[in-house]
Amino acid sequence: MISENLENIKASLPDHVTLVAVSKTKPIELLQEAYDAGQRIFGENRVHELVEKFPALPQDIEWHMIGHLQSKKVKSIAPFVSVIHSIDSFKLLKEVNKQAKNNDRVIDCLLQFHIAQEETKYGFSLEEVLEILGSVEYTQLENISIVGVMGMATFTSDQRQVADEFHSLKKIFEELKNGPFTGNEGFKEISMGMSGDYQLAIQQGSTMVRVGSSIFGARH
Numbered sequence: 001m002i003s004e005n006l007e008n009i010k011a012s013l014p015d016h017v018t019l020v021a022v023s024k025t026k027p028i029e030l031l032q033e034a035y036d037a038g039q040r041i042f043g044e045n046r047v048h049e050l051v052e053k054f055p056a057l058p059q060d061i062e063w064h065m066i067g068h069l070q071s072k073k074v075k076s077i078a079p080f081v082s083v084i085h086s087i088d089s090f091k092l093l094k095e096v097n098k099q100a101k102n103n104d105r106v107i108d109c110l111l112q113f114h115i116a117q118e119e120t121k122y123g124f125s126l127e128e129v130l131e132i133l134g135s136v137e138y139t140q141l142e143n144i145s146i147v148g149v150m151g152m153a154t155f156t157s158d159q160r161q162v163a164d165e166f167h168s169l170k171k172i173f174e175e176l177k178n179g180p181f182t183g184n185e186g187f188k189e190i191s192m193g194m195s196g197d198y199q200l201a202i203q204q205g206s207t208m209v210r211v212g213s214s215i216f217g218a219r220h
């Protein structure tokens with residue numbers, strides 16, 4: 001079942017798009033099943049789940065933190081997390097740098113942008129990010145690497161609106177790529193698209209899709 005879902009989804013993804021299997025709320029056994037089917041990149045949105053699952057599963061898994069992250073909880077995932085998709089404040093970015101340094105690592109980060117109409121979603125505006133990237137303090141962060149941007153569209157059946165929101169994230173990415181990140185080959189990821197909208201996201205330039213329920217089944 002899971003292997004079939006993975007196979008179908010992977011078959012529909014262009015080569016340049018990375019699949020993050022979102023395993024939040026799902027038990028170890030189901031993650032192992034996906035692992036046995038070849039999946040190596042898993043996304044979780046809660047620190048306690050990451051901390052629980054990491055030691056229980058094979059060590060070559062790349063763990064991605066995709067949910068809102070409180071600064072005080074960075075410490076517990078810093079030893080092993082591969083990518084943090086949900087950087088939504090300068091304070092958080094600085095804390096990730098500090099904890100990465102304590103672990104003698106560099107942690108890949110994505111800047112989360114607020115592209116949805118909904119007020120509940122976290123994320124930066126372009127102005128806020130330009131200010132951070134222009135600061136002296138930012139240039140001193142040696143243990144984080146900003147590898148791209150992340151966003152979530154409004155939860156709506158209006159495909160036009162969702163496509164427009166994804167397009168706005170692509171435009172933000174281009175502005176940063178041609179601005180502060182000029183010449184930085186590492187800045188290349190656009191994390192957007194979930195089970196219901198990943199095809200639309202890919203049409204709008206996504207390089208990383210975060211798919212949960214279409215792989216593991218509905219969450220309760």
Ligand SMILES: *Cc1c(COP(=O)(O)O)cnc(C)c1O
Binds near residue numbers: 045067193196211
């Ligand atoms: C849960 C979640 C997903 C996956 O959602 P599905 O609809 O199950 O594919 C993607 N991104 C984030 C940030 C999530 O919290």
